[in-house]
Amino acid sequence: MIDDIFVFDNVIHLYDLSEANIRRDRADARPVLEQTLAEVKDLRWKGYPLHDDAQFDWGRRWNVDDMYDLVFRQAPTDMAMAQVVPMFDWFTDWYAPVTTQHQMAATYPDRVLFCGGVDPMLRGLNDALNQLDYQVNELGARSLKFYNGHAKNGDCWRCDDERFAYPMYERARDAGVRVLQFHKGNPHGLQNVEFLSPLDLQAPARDFPDMDFIVHHLALPYFDEMVSLAARFPNVYMSLAGYMAFYRIAPRRVQHHLGRLLQVGGADKILWGSEAALAGCPAPYLRAFMDFEIPDDMRAGYGYPQITRDDKKKILGENFARLMGIDIEQKKAEFAGKAQCSESTVATL
Structure with missing residues (x-):
């Protein structure tokens, strides 16, 4: 916990950026990977020891020990969800593979939940449904992640497509999965950004009122559209997903x-997400969030409310725990006496 607040990280990824996982049949695979690594390098907060590029090889296959140390020992995280990134454009075994995400949850079942991921355009809808069944029924996936935008237009699909998307939602619901998650905005490489607009989630959110839809990265650059969706649809939520990394670079933008x-959707609709590993260790971002305030001039000029400690409790853990059926007080009792953060990290925070 940080300042006695339970931290449930909505999204961590055990990426596989190793040479073995890069597609040899795509000439743009290596340039896109290098571009991605350069972008996240600029976002990781400088001066934090675990963000020193001289010490860490970020472009590799992340393993369970690496991630546990980064997220739990070096940061005050209590629980997290390891999420598959079902992006096949430049990778042979997904961007964040099923195997390693599941291994993380299987190794630390008290602290980590597994979020699976499928794509109907990789080997067809039937294969995606079979994979969905396997991930939920055999691997214990508690949620599913979708990435409908791709580098080739023919590989893209809409989240409101009743031919491809709805059968996956229905299969997930039948298997007992009620929380679906979507990468929106934040295109990679030369992907068409319009396929990553969140507007195609309006129909599913309306047609599946018994399911919850989490949208990552605030759907930037579709921020206004995303705020509208979250305000109007009771089952649509937003994951910060590494967003606090921008706070040192552009604080006014984050405050806005x-x-x-908070003004339109309310604290109940926001989830904490670190986006570790590539965003770096969550520790400095968590501290920044705890110290975060809305400036007086923005409150006066835009009518924004001040963020409260209760808001931060909801965002850092309570909201996602509610969605996933986790009893925080029970978890606190379970974790009592089990030290996670190193003493040096606690002192830094």
Whole structure:
């Protein structure tokens, strides 16, 4: 916990950026990977020891020990969800593979939940449904992640497509999975950004009222559209998904966005997400969030509410725990006496 607040990280990824996982049949695979690594390098907060590029090889296959140390020992995280990134454009075994995400949850079942991921355009809808069944029924996936935008237009699909998307939602619901998650905005490489607009989630959110839809990255650059969806649909939520990394670079932008989210959607609709590993260790971002306030001039000029400690409790853990059926007080009792953060990390925070 941080300042006695339970931290449930909505999204961590055990990426596989190794040479073995890069597709040899795609000439753009290596340039896109290098571009991605350069972008996240600029976002990781400088001066934090675990963000030193001289010490860490970020472009590799992340393993369970690496991730546990980064997220739990070096940061005050209590629980997290390891999420598959079902992106096949440049990778032979997904961007964040099923195997390693499941291994993380299987190794630390008290602290980590497994989020699976499928794509109907890889080997067809039937294969995606079979994979969905396997991930939920055999591997214990508690949620599913979708990435409908791709580098080739022919590989893209809409989240409101009743031919491809709805059968996956229905299969997930039949298997007992009620929380679906979507990468929106934040395109990679030369992907068409319009396929990553969140507007195609309106129909599913309306047609599946008994399911919850989590949208990552605030759907930037579709922020206004995303705020509208979250405000209007009771089952649509937003994951910060590494967003606090921007706070040191562009604090006014983050203050504006969070102020708007609190004003229109409310704290109940926001989930904490670190986006570790590539965003770096969650520790400095968590501290920044705990110290975060909406400036007086923005409150006066835009009517934004001040963020409260209760808001932070909801965002850091309570909201996602509610969606996933986790009893925080029970978890606190379970974890009592089990030290996670190193003493040096606690002192830093």
